[in-house]
Every structure is written in C-alpha cells, then in structure tokens.
Amino acid sequence: MTRRVQYLQLVMSSFIGSSSYFPGDLLLTGTANYFQWHKILKDVCDEISPDLIPYLENGEISFIEGEDDATRKDAMRLLDRIINLVLRDAASGYVLRDVNRFNGTGRELYLHLRSIYGVITVPFAISIMYDLLTGAWKQNEGSTIDSLENAYDRVMINVAQRFSFETYNVIVYLAILKKEGLPVDEYIRAYHDIYGTGWEDFTLTNMQRIIHERINFPTQSIPVNPKTFVSKKVFKCFRCGEPGHLDRNCPAPQPLSHLKS
Known part of the structure; x- marks a missing residue:
C-alpha cells in the first residue's frame, strides 16, 4: 500500500461525522450559481488531493513511482468515493433531489451535474x-x-x-x-x-x-x-381575397363608392 492510498483512506474516514465543506449559501442550487459553486468545488478538491480534478476531468491520475496498476486503481476508487461524498453534501433544493436519485460513480455524478447545470444556452x-x-x-x-x-x-x-x-x-x-x-x-x-x-x-x-x-x-x-430562396409567405389581397398579389396590384375593378356622384 502506497502513501497516496493510505492518505486517501484517511480522508475517507474523516468524512464520517464531519461538517460540510460548503456553507449553506454556497450549495449548488441550479445553473445560476453553478460557476461560483464550481470554483469553490475546485478549491475543495485541490485541498483534498491534487489528483481529484484530473480524475474528474480526464478519468486519470498522476503516476507515482512504486505504484502498480492495481494500486493506482485502488487510489482512483478512493478518489471516486470521496468526490461522491463531497458532491452529495454540496447541493440543495431540487438539485439535491437530483443528486440523491443519481445512480452512478462519483465522476459520473460530477459530469452529470456539469451537463445539466454547467451548460450555458x-x-x-x-x-x-x-x-x-x-x-x-x-x-x-x-x-x-x-x-x-x-x-x-x-x-x-x-x-x-x-x-x-x-x-x-x-x-x-x-x-x-x-x-x-x-x-x-x-x-x-x-x-x-x-x-x-x-x-x-x-x-x-x-x-x-x-x-x-x-x-x-x-x-x-x-x-x-x-x-x-423560396418564399412561403402567404399574402392575400384585401380587395378580392385572392392570394398571390396585394390590393394595390389587384386586377379587379376598383370600388366606386368613394367617387362623388
């Protein structure tokens, strides 16, 4: 077991009974505060481990001398469990309901929240x-x-x-x-x-x-x-009611009611 895995195990155990990393007014409530929330999330992730953000963004972590593939996978599993706990403690309102209903890994939850609330249309x-x-x-x-x-x-x-x-x-x-x-x-x-x-x-x-x-x-x-280059506007003549021309170009006889006898 490497020092990285040992450290991540300690981080996992510290979540038991701990308070939220996010104050109440910084919880994710929707698209309007996603970008401010994401900035805080990155700061939290950097504080926990420098591997968290690369894992979330790319699904990879740094190579450490002495770690084999199995140990690196253990570290990635721990990172995923950690971010899952962080995200489930960082939302409120209907976003929290969305988070609680989500069935997937921590990274998948992160990408899900970004796809829903982090896209500006x-x-x-x-x-x-x-x-x-x-x-x-x-x-x-x-x-x-x-x-x-x-x-x-x-x-x-x-x-x-x-x-x-x-x-x-x-x-x-x-x-x-x-x-x-x-x-x-x-x-x-x-x-x-x-x-x-x-x-x-x-x-x-x-x-x-x-x-x-x-x-x-x-x-x-x-x-x-x-x-x-094909017009689909439908114009009807106000004089004769037929389509295809306007009243000023209408071939029908003009009414004589406006003429004085």
Whole structure:
C-alpha cells in the first residue's frame, strides 16, 4: 500500500461525522450559481488531493513511482468515493433531489451535474440578463443577495466568453425587449423554424427581421429559411381575397363608392 492510498483512506474516514465543506449559501442550487459553486468545488478538491480534478476531468491520475496498476486503481476508487461524498453534501433544493436519485460513480455524478447545470444556452443567457436588468435575482431564494449577485456576475462573464460578440449583443437586445414585455420566446421559436437548431445565424439583423415580421404580419407570415430562396409567405389581397398579389396590384375593378356622384 502506497502513501497516496493510505492518505486517501484517511480522508475517507474523516468524512464520517464531519461538517460540510460548503456553507449553506454556497450549495449548488441550479445553473445560476453553478460557476461560483464550481470554483469553490475546485478549491475543495485541490485541498483534498491534487489528483481529484484530473480524475474528474480526464478519468486519470498522476503516476507515482512504486505504484502498480492495481494500486493506482485502488487510489482512483478512493478518489471516486470521496468526490461522491463531497458532491452529495454540496447541493440543495431540487438539485439535491437530483443528486440523491443519481445512480452512478462519483465522476459520473460530477459530469452529470456539469451537463445539466454547467451548460450555458442562449435562452438561459437571455433569462439571466433579463434578471439582471429587472433586479429579479434579488427575489430568488436559497442564497444571500451578495453571493447570488456574484453568481450572476460570474455567469455573465462566462456568457461573454462562451458566445461571440455578435451573439452576445443579440442576447442583450432580446433581454431588453423581454423587459419591455415583448414575446421573446416566440421570436426564438421563429428563429429555429427558419434556421434550425444551430445558432450560427443568430445575428442582430436576422432577429430584427423576424421581430419586424411578427409585429407587422402577425398572422400572415410563415417562417422560411432565406437560404432556400423560396418564399412561403402567404399574402392575400384585401380587395378580392385572392392570394398571390396585394390590393394595390389587384386586377379587379376598383370600388366606386368613394367617387362623388
């Protein structure tokens, strides 16, 4: 048995009856505070063992002279049990219920939490920006105002790093429109109807065009990908009711009711 394995066994035994590494206001409550929580988690892991983060990220640990493969596997099993205990003591609310229902290794639990709460999507970024604009984050429960404000700031830093400058501008633009009461979710659905599930065409010009069409043609505009060069908009003449032309180009005789006799 190597010194590393002996040390990890001592760490495991220290968890019995120990208090949480995470104060109540730093427990994982959802995506909003994931990045702040993850920073604390990394500090905790580094304090426990320098092998924890490499194990979580890559499934590997450092080589130590004198350890054979069986001993290294013992060390990895201990690391996995340790991170499992840490994670199950680091969440609250519906995240804690998710953690308690999870059936897997400690590393699998870590990757599960990251995949659920550590992925920043465009709709989530818009909702965070909206909360910042309206001050809605101050009414959120489960954390102090100061820590939650720091969490939101950290999320916005990650938003700025995650998306291009163009996409970030659209996120801010839509958050402002949402604050003004416009149906932003409807505009995003229209974007997906036109461009698909990707975000490469999520530009200010394209979104403004979609919003303009929704405002000016709320019932007649059917989304179409402009790359197909095939228009699917259905226009009907207000004079004769036939599709294919507008009233100003209608071949039907004009009404004479406006003429004086």
